Amino acid sequence: GAVVSQHPSWVICKSGTSVKIECRSLDFQATTMFWYRQFPKQSLMLMATSNEGSKATYEQGVEKDKFLINHASLTLSTLTVTSAHPEDSSFYICSAPGDGGGNQPQHFGDGTRLSIL
Amino acid sequence: SQQGEEDPQALSIQEGENATMNCSYKTSINNLQWYRQNSGRGLVHLILIRSNEREKHSGRLRVTLDTSKKSSSLLITASRAADTASYFCARDQGGSEKLVFGKGTKLTVNP
DSSP: OOOEEEEOSEEEEOTTOOEEEEEEESSSOOSEEEEEEEOTTSOEEEEEEEETTSOOEEOTTOOTTTEEEEEEETTEEEEEETTOOGGGOEEEEEEEEOSSSSSOOEEEOOOEEEEEO | OOOOEEEOSEEEEETTSOEEEEEEOSSOOSEEEEEEEOTTSOEEEEEEEETTOSEEEETTEEEEEETTTTEEEEEEOSOOGGGOEEEEEEEESTTSSOEEEOOOEEEEEEO
16 A cells, blocks of 8 residues: 655754654655644644645745755655754654545655654 | 544543544535544544545444534444554545644543
8 A cells, every 4th residue: 555654753853953854655656745743642733735846835824944845756755844943842744645636545654753952 | 723623532441342433523525534643653544434425334443424514423343452542533625635633532442
């Protein structure tokens, strides 16, 4: 079945560091990928839609200069948290819709736990 | 908030019992999906039910959809300790591939 690989799974770094998270579709092409943020014991909140070959679309309230998204190819999207601060600590998850157009399940990466000291 | 509501927020049962989780939403949908999340992991897709469907089964899972009440339920029968996880419903947003997730139900199945 379709697999999405997310890397790294866990990052601990100092305040002010920029952190890059990768999301890869392993056996299918994904022109669109989604990035979510999840706080402890809460639901997933959509941050942005990553579009291959064009700019990402950000949800209201998400700083595009803070969370840089690059969809470099049909199988790779990256999220860079720039100049990260402790309030950026969270669980970040990516997903990609399956092949076949609309009404398809989404395939999720295993998430990245980001801890900023 | 556009997030759906799920109840209960937490559910604790014994192995072998059935678990029912409910989800309500506010806007029209094309489909509604249920996902499972083990602690600290990504989400795993369970079932997708389309707006013109009323019930769908997959193994020990049964999902119902009532579009007139804008609600859905997930029933897990003969629960096992391995079913312990958080369960989320997610609706499509405006016909796009975007998903809006409910707040989730944390299910604990005690052996």
